[in-house]
Amino acid sequence: MRRAVPIGFATAEAALYAAFLAMDVTDAGPSTVPVKYAGILLCVLFALYAAARGGDRLVCPALVLTAAADWFLLVRNDHYAVGVALFLCVQTAYYLRLRRLGAGSGWFLRAALALLAGAGLYVLHMASPLNLLAGLYFSQLVSNTLLAWSVKGRRLTLFALGLTLFVGCDVCVGLANSGLVPPGALRFVSIGMWLFYLPSQVLISLSALPDREVSHENK
Numbered sequence: 001m002r003r004a005v006p007i008g009f010a011t012a013e014a015a016l017y018a019a020f021l022a023m024d025v026t027d028a029g030p031s032t033v034p035v036k037y038a039g040i041l042l043c044v045l046f047a048l049y050a051a052a053r054g055g056d057r058l059v060c061p062a063l064v065l066t067a068a069a070d071w072f073l074l075v076r077n078d079h080y081a082v083g084v085a086l087f088l089c090v091q092t093a094y095y096l097r098l099r100r101l102g103a104g105s106g107w108f109l110r111a112a113l114a115l116l117a118g119a120g121l122y123v124l125h126m127a128s129p130l131n132l133l134a135g136l137y138f139s140q141l142v143s144n145t146l147l148a149w150s151v152k153g154r155r156l157t158l159f160a161l162g163l164t165l166f167v168g169c170d171v172c173v174g175l176a177n178s179g180l181v182p183p184g185a186l187r188f189v190s191i192g193m194w195l196f197y198l199p200s201q202v203l204i205s206l207s208a209l210p211d212r213e214v215s216h217e218n219k
Helices: 004-025 029-052 059-076 080-100 107-123 129-148 154-178 183-206 211-217
Strands: none
Touching (some): 004 029, 129 154
């Protein structure tokens, strides 16, 4: 039973992943949304299971916030500032998790990346309120990713991998919305968003398992 649930979770997510990627490649459009959102909701349920088993208790609320952000950004496709603000709250929860697991504060890194993101947007003449909020969020995601790689442990390795793929997703989102990507590359970038995103959330969810179960799954 201990192995069956994570294996079943990974198998179900792989099936959803294959389904929506095939739909994205064939340009199925909005019909992919329910499949993609189902993958995120399944991550929430698995994180709840992991917490009930004695695993990390911050990942589940962070994934609930993630699902709420995706409700606006993916399902409704509106209220973008609300969605981005919710993702910023997600990164705050992950920062608290990292601190609890022994990561340094990284305050200089976090401040420097936030200022760099804001300055870059001004240089590119893209410093709208929404873009500045997105830049702040992205700077905190990158900071958390670097901090996660500084802490040892199997759970933290899964978490760091998940955050790294999260960065890849958001790079694709930024490029797709920048107007700087040539038309020939825009299709790849659009597919790349969820190519990175769902695996990132699955790895983050798996990182919520108790240490003993993560160790068992890696034997």
